[in-house]
Amino acid sequence: MTLKNVLLGSACVAAATMMAFSAQAAGRLNVICSADNEWCELMETAFELEHDIDVSMVRKSSGEAYAQVRAEASNPKIDIWWGGTGDPHLQAAAEDLTEEYKSPTLDQLQDWAVRQAENANFRTVGIYAGALGIGYNTPLLQSKGLPEPKCWKDLADPAYKGEIQMANPNSSGTSYTALATLVQLFGEEEAFAFLMDMHKNINQYTKSGSAPIKAAAVGETTIGITFMHDMVSQVKQGAELTIVPPCEGTGYEVGSMSIIKGARNLENAKIWYEFALSAKAQSIAEDGGSYQVPSNSASRIPEAAPRLEDIKLIDYDFAKYGSAEVRRSLLSRWDEEIKTAPQ
DSSP states (O other), X not given: OOHHHHHHTGGGTSOXXXXXXXXXOEEEEXXXXXXXXXXXXXXXXXXXXXXXXXXXXXXXXXXXXXXXXXXXXXXXXXXXXXXXXXXXXXXXXXXXXXXXXXXXXXXXXXXXXXHHHHHTTTSOEEEEEEEEEEEEXXXXXXXXXOOOOOSGGGGGOGGGTTOEEEEOTTTOHHHHHHHHHHHHHHOXXXXXXXXXXXXXXXXXXXXXXXXXXXXXXXXXXXXXXXXXXXXHHHHHTTOOEEEEOOTTOBOEEEEEEEEBTTOTTHHHXXXXXXXXXXXXXXXXXXXXXXXXXXXXXXXXXXXXXXXXXXXXXXXXXXXXXXXXXXXXXXXXXXXIIIITSOO
């Protein structure tokens, strides 16, 4: 389904539950978007075509969005936070920064999306899912005579010195998911020992989670650590990348959405919430070059989307690693031991 078809059928997107909000569908809405820019823009366009609401949207990574929501807690400027990894959404929920809201469409969502809502006492909800992986520039790896990485532990090989990029987990939800994944796979001590060894091979810690694979796509780095759906997006644009689900297993994200506590445009935020959970609205993702698995069970899954059932996933503990205490502890340790370590 193309974006044109989605928008032409937009009048059908609103479920009966949304009709109750329609009478109040006027005014403004301030959205912070933590998905890719193109998808953010398509969502804004589709929503404004359907509703008499002027959307003001800013794009920030998950970590940056959480920091803004936290900094503005006493005087929120954002009404709704859409997209980005679920862990910072869960932390915001635990800190009472987001509103409890039970969507009437919860019964249409995948189990993992509903569990995300339940873990947050319905202060967030899952809107998409995607698994973490290793991606590399195939011709570049071959021209340099480097071994093909198949596992997380392979990335500690000194042969990869200066060849790997990943994001800073403070600003990137993607990279925090990687950090939490490694801790759950290997235990905290072994995970940090591995991160220290891999640190010697890192050429840059980027701000954005998808930046490493974009750099790999154009040959600025050989290997990138990010979500596999971001790798698919680059392949669709012509990049020669190999996508690797790590042999030990891998973590995954539940991209989430949260209404900000004290939102100035609360009813309009609920309208966006219902729109974003609808099957037709979620089908916009592929038109924006995004290949996550959507949360609405009636949504069409993009053909190129990595299927979660085909990947060795860990039993990712979203409640624990989305908690403020654990998150701050891991990030603090990463800052102290990894970020400033010599290479």
